[in-house]
Amino acid sequence: MVPRWYPAVRRLSVMHIDSEKTKHRYDRLAPYFDVLEGFLEGLFFKQWRKTLWDKVMGDHVLEVGVGTGKNFPYYPDNTQVTALDFSEKMLEQAKKKQEGKNISVNLELMDVQSLYYADNSFDTVIATFVFCSVPQPIKGLQELYRVCKPGGQVLLLEHVLSSKPLMAKMMRLMNPLIASVFGANINRQTVKNVQACGFKKVLLDPVSSDMVKLIQAIK
Secondary structure, three states, X not given: OOOOOHHHHHHHHHHHHHHHHHHHHHHHHHHHHHHHOHHHHHHHHHHHHHHHHOOOOOOEEEEXXXXXXXXXXXXXXXXXXXXXXXXXXXXXXXXXXXXHHOOOOEEEEOOHHHOOOOOOOEXXXXXXXXXXXXXXXXXXXXXXXXXXXXXXXXXXXEEOOOOOHHHHHHHHHHHHHHHHHHOOOOOOOXXXXXXXXOOOEEEEOOOOOOOEXXXXXXX
């Protein structure tokens, strides 16, 4: 007879293994990450980041998946920002930028799937291009909901599975290769995942495209 607790333990074990694989990929990519995304960053991502960060409200802000610190230029003034990542090597890159540009931020090594913060801690929780790589995305989104204050907001900039059948099929076929090389999944349905987490409202910014969504979720 299989013990009643065995499935839960097995899920935790699988999640830990998947998280370690993803950490290893991003640790490996950290020194080259800004260069790899440089073209898309300049062409598209910078404007999308600014649009998202312009929506930030409140005194206490949590950035999840800070990576190399690409969002540092958009941090609002007079706001207490805590930023975390589960890749130690990515945080090292962010730390260099923080020190070089004198950015006011508290950097933490932490996994979004298991945040150490108390319930209802932050006015705004924000993440850019993060939930494509979280092994258990709904668990991570539930953690964002938990630490967000009532009436607060979760802001996400995410690339998602296309709504066009042919493109979606191609993305699903390519996903195993992309995920193994870059650690990011291109077949995620993040809008639906956010809608499943209990938020009062889930809004899409009009600048969203078929495969890149700017999401505002109100708790």
